[in-house]
Amino acid sequence: MGSYSIFDIAGPIMIGPSSSHTAGAVKLGQMARALFDATPEKATFLLHGSFATVYKGHATDKALLAGVMKFQTKDPRIKEAFAIAKEQGLAYEFQTGDLGIAYHPNTVKITLEKEGIPPMEVVGSSIGGGNIEVKKIDEFDVDFRGAAGRYFTLIFCHKDKPGMLALITKAIADKGANIANLQNSRLSKGGKALTIVCLDSPIALADILAFEKNDDMYFVRSLTSIDS
């Protein structure tokens, strides 16, 4: 099966002017916010490549910020994102820099912060037509796409120890969901590991939250409502 829905091509419905630099930027902001799973007090955006050179003309800055505030790609308030962020007490900063030639020209590193919880860094690319890829979550290299409603993605950050993958996959199987794709990596033996599971059908929120009761599970995130 191919990796695109036709609604990744015919869409998104969006506020102009650019699918990659505006709509894709909104989606990257949404993705970072969903992964952070809290209301951030500060958002820092490091823009790379074409994002760095032409972000102003495409309103990429407003779009990224709007995404962090959970606006949809078609929300006309994207134009007022700066003012709305100020009202909501969300501080923001835009920087330009070079993340390295390995990254797509439309790439951003988003850092979200809130007092009392660890900050989160997400690197993502806008690969054309409003489609995005997440390339890095904190120190972990990852590779998954925010396709139009295809997958229900679960992200587990857990201790690297025997049985963790079995625990995750068994619980998912018990709920009758099928795994379409699975990625796993760790920083060091016995250290932190990240597992990304794409499902064909969703599982209940209560079942997702139940994973977090395990002491070796640092956090679980569910990405089911990414805008398309």
Place this chain on the structure above:
Amino acid sequence: MNYQFHTAEELLTLTKKYAMPIHEVVLRHEMDFSHMTEEQVRERMKKRMGVMKDGILQMREYPKISVSGMSGKATEKIDAFLRHHPHDAAVGETGLRAMLYALATAENNASMGCITAFPTAGSSGIIPGVLFAAQEKYMASDDQLLNALFTASGIGLIIAENATLSGAEGGCQAEVGSATAMAAAAVSEMRGGSPEQCLHAAALALKNMLGLTCDPVGGMVEVPCVKRSALAAVYTLAASDLAIAGIESFIPFDQVLEAMEHIGRLISPKLRETSLGGLAVTATARSVEEKLGITINGANKEGPCGSCAACIPNEV
């Protein structure tokens, strides 16, 4: 039943195997892919069609000048031309209408109106331009128009999987070029072309766009994007005419895509949506940037700047 396809050749095989037009294979492919019913898939596409129509109506009734002032006046002018001298147009009334709808969509996009990116926002004028004009010309029903949108999407899927739809990655050939290929196949099907003819129309259209650079003034999706959409819409109709007349593309569509991918990698990053070359560094472009207070960040347009990787040649 299996409706998976990754290439134009596979798509063509499926149309033969099931004796179905392209749009029906694409529709069924999507039903399998996203686990939706036929009705749900059609509704979702209808919503996108509605956004396209509303955007055109909005722009014709309430023309908006973009923040930069570079676009927003063309829709009105071509609208007046169509009203007063429809028979005067060198490209005919259908060509004029295609330009009108393409311009209205592109100008609405430039002023941050609501649009359907199809396949991208910068190239969003071409598909509505071509298909709405053709709908009037061939007196096609709304259902036929919807079918044409599925055909266009199917061609877009093949491009996304085998090449790219990103101007930053492949230049404008990947955006406007892709849109013309998608629209050429769709309009050819709407007027009764065979699946083969649709794919020849797509190949003919895309071949003519190979090498097109993305060098927008001030980094904005306005110059040359808006008017290029109007011109691209007209010539898409011409590509369809060639195919309907029985003219075939010497290079098959899948190989044209390989060429596009290769050319994209050869185009300097300065000409791939970084606004560091071409039209973006003309005297007029620079005066616009100065007037608007835009700085193209990290840009030393005369030489390497080291911060944006635009100067590092691609591996081919």
